Amino acid sequence: MNDAHTKRRRRDLIVAAVLALLAACAPLVVKDVYIQNIMVLTLMYAALSQAWNILGGYCGQISLGHALYFGLGAYTTALLFTKFGVLPWFGMLGGGVLSALIALGLGYPTFRLRGHYFVIATIVIAEIALLLFLNWDWAGAALGIDIPVRGDSWAKFQFTRSKLPYFYFALAFCCVAFLITWWLEDSKWGYWWRAVKDNPDAAESLGVVVFNSKMGAAAVSAFLTAIGGAFYAQFVSYIDPDSVMTFQFSLLMALPAVLGGIGTLWGPVLGAAILIPLTELTRSYIGGSGRGVDLILYGTVIVVIALARPEGLIGLFSRKPAPKGVPQ
Amino acid sequence: MSETLLETRGVWQRFGGLVANSDVSISVGRGEIVGLIGPNGAGKSTLFNLIAGVLPPTQGSIIFDGHDVTKEPATARCARGIGRTFQVVKSFESMTVIDNVIVGALIRTTVMREARRKAHEVLEFCGLGARADVLANQLIPSEKRRLEVARALATEPKLLLLDEVLTGLTHTEAEKGVELVRRVRDTGVTVLMVEHVMEIVMPLVDRAIVLDLGKVLTEGKPADVVRDPKVITAYLGDRHAVSA
Numbered sequence: 245m246n247d248a249h250t251k252r253r254r255r256d257l258i259v260a261a262v263l264a265l266l267a268a269c270a271p272l273v274v275k276d277v278y279i280q281n282i283m284v285l286t287l288m289y290a291a292l293s294q295a296w297n298i299l300g301g302y303c304g305q306i307s308l309g310h311a312l313y314f315g316l317g318a319y320t321t322a323l324l325f326t327k328f329g330v331l332p333w334f335g336m337l338g339g340g341v342l343s344a345l346i347a348l349g350l351g352y353p354t355f356r357l358r359g360h361y362f363v364i365a366t367i368v369i370a371e372i373a374l375l376l377f378l379n380w381d382w383a384g385a386a387l388g389i390d391i392p393v394r395g396d397s398w399a400k401f402q403f404t405r406s407k408l409p410y411f412y413f414a415l416a417f418c419c420v421a422f423l424i425t426w427w428l429e430d431s432k433w434g435y436w437w438r439a440v441k442d443n444p445d446a447a448e449s450l451g452v453v454v455f456n457s458k459m460g461a462a463a464v465s466a467f468l469t470a471i472g473g474a475f476y477a478q479f480v481s482y483i484d485p486d487s488v489m490t491f492q493f494s495l496l497m498a499l500p501a502v503l504g505g506i507g508t509l510w511g512p513v514l515g516a517a518i519l520i521p522l523t524e525l526t527r528s529y530i531g532g533s534g535r536g537v538d539l540i541l542y543g544t545v546i547v548v549i550a551l552a553r554p555e556g557l558i559g560l561f562s563r564k565p566a567p568k569g570v571p572q
Numbered sequence: 573m574s575e576t577l578l579e580t581r582g583v584w585q586r587f588g589g590l591v592a593n594s595d596v597s598i599s600v601g602r603g604e605i606v607g608l609i610g611p612n613g614a615g616k617s618t619l620f621n622l623i624a625g626v627l628p629p630t631q632g633s634i635i636f637d638g639h640d641v642t643k644e645p646a647t648a649r650c651a652r653g654i655g656r657t658f659q660v661v662k663s664f665e666s667m668t669v670i671d672n673v674i675v676g677a678l679i680r681t682t683v684m685r686e687a688r689r690k691a692h693e694v695l696e697f698c699g700l701g702a703r704a705d706v707l708a709n710q711l712i713p714s715e716k717r718r719l720e721v722a723r724a725l726a727t728e729p730k731l732l733l734l735d736e737v738l739t740g741l742t743h744t745e746a747e748k749g750v751e752l753v754r755r756v757r758d759t760g761v762t763v764l765m766v767e768h769v770m771e772i773v774m775p776l777v778d779r780a781i782v783l784d785l786g787k788v789l790t791e792g793k794p795a796d797v798v799r800d801p802k803v804i805t806a807y808l809g810d811r812h813a814v815s816a
Contacts (some may be wrong), residue, residue, distance in 0.1 A: 248705070249688065432682045439664050439675045446662035449624060450727055451650035451679030507666070 253430060256509060260426075263513075264419050271408055278528075280407045284479065286520040287414035288472055293500035293512035294421040295468035300498060301507035302434060303461035304441025305355070309366030310497045312373045313343040313466040315489030317473025319377065322389045322483055325400075332401040336474035340467040347466030348459055355458045370494060377485040388484025391477065401478045410479050417475060418513075421468055425509055428464070437461055441507070469497065492539075499542055503549055505556025514557055519545065576635075577602045577762050578623065578731055583632035585618050585786075592618040593629070594786045600731070605753065605763040607777035607794070609770060611807050615786040616766045617659065617735065623764070624656045624733055625649040637730060651679060655729030657720035659736045659766075663708040670695065670704040672719055676726030691726055698722040698752060714745040721752065725761070732756060734765040738772050750776050770807075774798060782806070 267287070274280060292314070300306045320342055321335030330338075354365045378386050396403045403409045428434045436457040439447035444454045477483050504515025523538045553559050578600040585593040592615045600606045608616050622629045625646035633642040641649055655676075664672045673691035674684075681687050695701050698718045703711065711719060717737050724732055738749045753776060757763055767773040774780070774794040781791040784806040790797060797803055 430684055432678045432684075435671065435675050435678055438667055438671070442664035442666055443662045445626075446658065446664065446723075447675065448646045449650060449656050449658070450676045450723060451647050452675065453647050 253426070256426060260419070260422055264415065267415055268412070271411060277407060280411060282521050282524045284407060284411050284414045285524065286516055287411070287418045288475060288479075289496060289500055289520050290513045290516035291414070291418040291421040292469055292472040292497045293504075293516055294418070294425055295465050295472065296497040297501040297507065297512050298425060298428065298437075298468075299458075299461045299465035301501050301511065302429070302441065303437035303458055304507070305458055305461065306363050306498070307366040307465075308363055308491070308494045308498060309368075309370030310465075310469050311489050311491060311493035312370040313347065313469035314473035314476070314493050314497070315373065315377065315485070316343045316346065317470030317475075318477035318483050318488040319383060319389075319473075320470070321474040322391055322477045323383060325391060326389055331399060332474065332478050333399075336471055339470040339474050343466040343470035344463040347462040351459050351462045355455055355462075367491065367494070370489070370491065374485050374489045377489060384484065386484060386486075388482060388487070391481045391483075393481070402481070410475075413475060417471065422509070422513065424464070424468070429509055433457070433460055438507070495542065499546070501556075503545060503557060505558030508556065508558050510561075511556050511558050518557070575602045576600070577604075577637060578764070579635040580619070580623065581633045581635065583619070583622060583629045583634065585615075585622060585627075586630045591786050593622065596632070596783070596786070596788055598781050598788060598791070600762060600764050602730075602762055603757065603760065604779060605757050605765070605777045607773040607780040608764060608766045608783065609768060609773060609780055609797075610783035610789070612768070613785075614783040614806075616768075616783055618786075619783065620656075620733060620735055620764075620766050624654060650727055650729075653728070653730035654733065655724035655727045655731070656733040657717070657724055657735050657737055659739075661713075661716045661720055663711070663716055663719055665709040666707070668705050668707055669700060669711065669719060672708050673722050673726045676723040679727050694722045694726045697725070697755070699748070714741050714749075717741070717749070718752070721756070725756065729761060731762045731764060734763060734767075736766055736768070738765075738767055739769055746772050770798065 270283065271280065274283065296307065296310055317336065317339035320339030321332050324330035324335040324338065325332055350369055354362055357365055377383060383389070393404060394400050394402060396405060398409065436447070436452045439450065439452050440454050440457045448454055473488060476488065480487070500515030500519050501512040502515065503519055504513065505511030522541065526541055527538050549556065576599045580596055580598050583593055583596045584591070596619055608619065610616050621627055623634060625641070625644055625648070628643060633640055635641070636649065636652060636654060639652065641652060644652070664675065670688070670691050673694055674687050677687040677690040677694070681690070692701070692704065695704055698721055700715060700718050700722055703715060708716070708719060721734070721737060734753065738746045741749060750772065753763055753765070765773065765777070777794055779791065780794045780797045782789040782797060782803050789802055789806055790800050
């Protein structure tokens with residue numbers, strides 16, 4: 245049985261490596277910039293959802309306020325670059341660290357809340373941050389920040405002529421998020437998180453420090469989310485509070501994991517691969533008159549999943565039938 | 573008994589106006605199997621939770637293995653060597669049986685391979701070896717009780733607190749449970765068990781402590797305790813005490 249476990253983990257890595265390789269070759273075939281754009285977003289959301297999944301899926305602390313960390317990553321990078329000329333790579337790292345620290349600061353009071361109250365707190369905090377940024381003149385307030393073009397280079401992480409560098413960064417980001425999760429899954433943290441999610445009282449009786457577990461998950465999750473935000477700022481080269489900090493981003497980070505399989509390694513990847521292209525395509529094909537159709541789509545997807553496959557689409561791939569809880 | 577492992581000194585617990593434990597002083601020696609019995613509402617579960625560290629006592633102190641652990645939370649007491657099960661089983665339902673036990677093992681080691689090996693060993697010991705890769709929510713109730721014990725044992729406790737692990741089991745299952753508790757003790761673990769089905773516990777325990785109305789009513793050898801008129805009164809009322 246020891247072997248079965250090791251084999252399964254090795255298989256996860258091999259499948260991921262093959263998929264990453266295939267994805268890396270995709271631009272050789274796909275020349276359409278529009279499709280490339282969708283691929284970048286899909287990879288980005290796969291990574292973001294993977295980050296969300298660490299806190300929401302493994303540790304069971306459902307956050308609908310991750311737009312806060314996404315926005316902090318984007319703003320830190322953009323502000324440091326435009327105001328002080330700091331290279332985006334440092335901004336990215338700084339945004340990550342800042343977000344992790346803020347996640348710890350917010351976790352201190354909010355992790356005492358259980359269930360719905362925690363979710364509500366995350367939404368409210370992200371909304372407060374959105375309002376602050378909308379009114380913060382130095383940070384561009386509602387007008388946002390235009391990231392000036394200084395010529396294509398990896399150092400400045402700016403590319404105006406091709407989307408491909410962004411694509412490869414997004415792919416690398418996705419791989420890193422996957423690997424981190426893969427590694428954490430079979431570590432003390434991974435087990436502690438799942439124990440905290442399933443039954444905090446039992447976890448405590450077994451020596452799991454519940455509060456610290458949640459704090460750890462929040463910090464890792466926020467750090468990775470901010471990296472995604474920093475990337476997004478460079479990718480779109482213009483940010484304002486409404487484009488990086490709204491509730492919709494929080495949803496977009498949570499949904500792929502929920503759709504694919506919450507608390508699973510492959511859930512976020514699978515969910516993003518389905519949801520993001522679907523969203524982008526409906527948005528463009530239905531066009532301006534269809535504003536909000538993508539939102540109707542999320543809603544429908546969530547309802548269908550909740551009814552038919554509460555454990556997510558990943559359940560379709562498992563050999564055993566979905567276990568039903570046996571009421572005691 | 574040779575040496576005291578656990579001691580409660582004048583422990584009180586009040587919930588508002590309700591006194592669940594009043595001035596409870598008990599001690600458990602190393603290597604003993606002690607039964608904590610008493611009618612419903614006697615304060616057994618409260619005392620149990622005080623020892624496990626779920627809540628601090630209103631007054632009094634709890635000494636474990638030479639340390640005053642009164643103010644320590646459950647996690648710290650687990651690290652010191654107090655393992656427990658829950659009366660209403662609290663398995664990690666979405667995790668496999670082996671993963672449930674690994675969580676317990678991780679307090680003694682952070683090397684995953686070692687934790688997994690330990691967990692397998694404990695599962696075999698508890699007779700759940702064949703169920704290792706099944707999800708915990710697919711176990712039948714008696715297996716879930718065993719899982720509770722296995723998980724607690726994986727933390728390598730010096731003292732194992734069993735909260736009604738034998739209650740509600742069929743006769744055969746209960747006998748297997750009794751056998752398991754004996755084997756646990758034989759590995760050097762001290763056992764304190766709450767149980768109110770007297771006929772199961774009495775042959776198993778070395779000593780019984782009877783709680784009634786939050787106080788220690790009496791304690792002693794199981795055979796003496798069951799004949800004690802005070803105990804019979806507590807369980808059955810005055811009329812029966814007279815006839816005994």
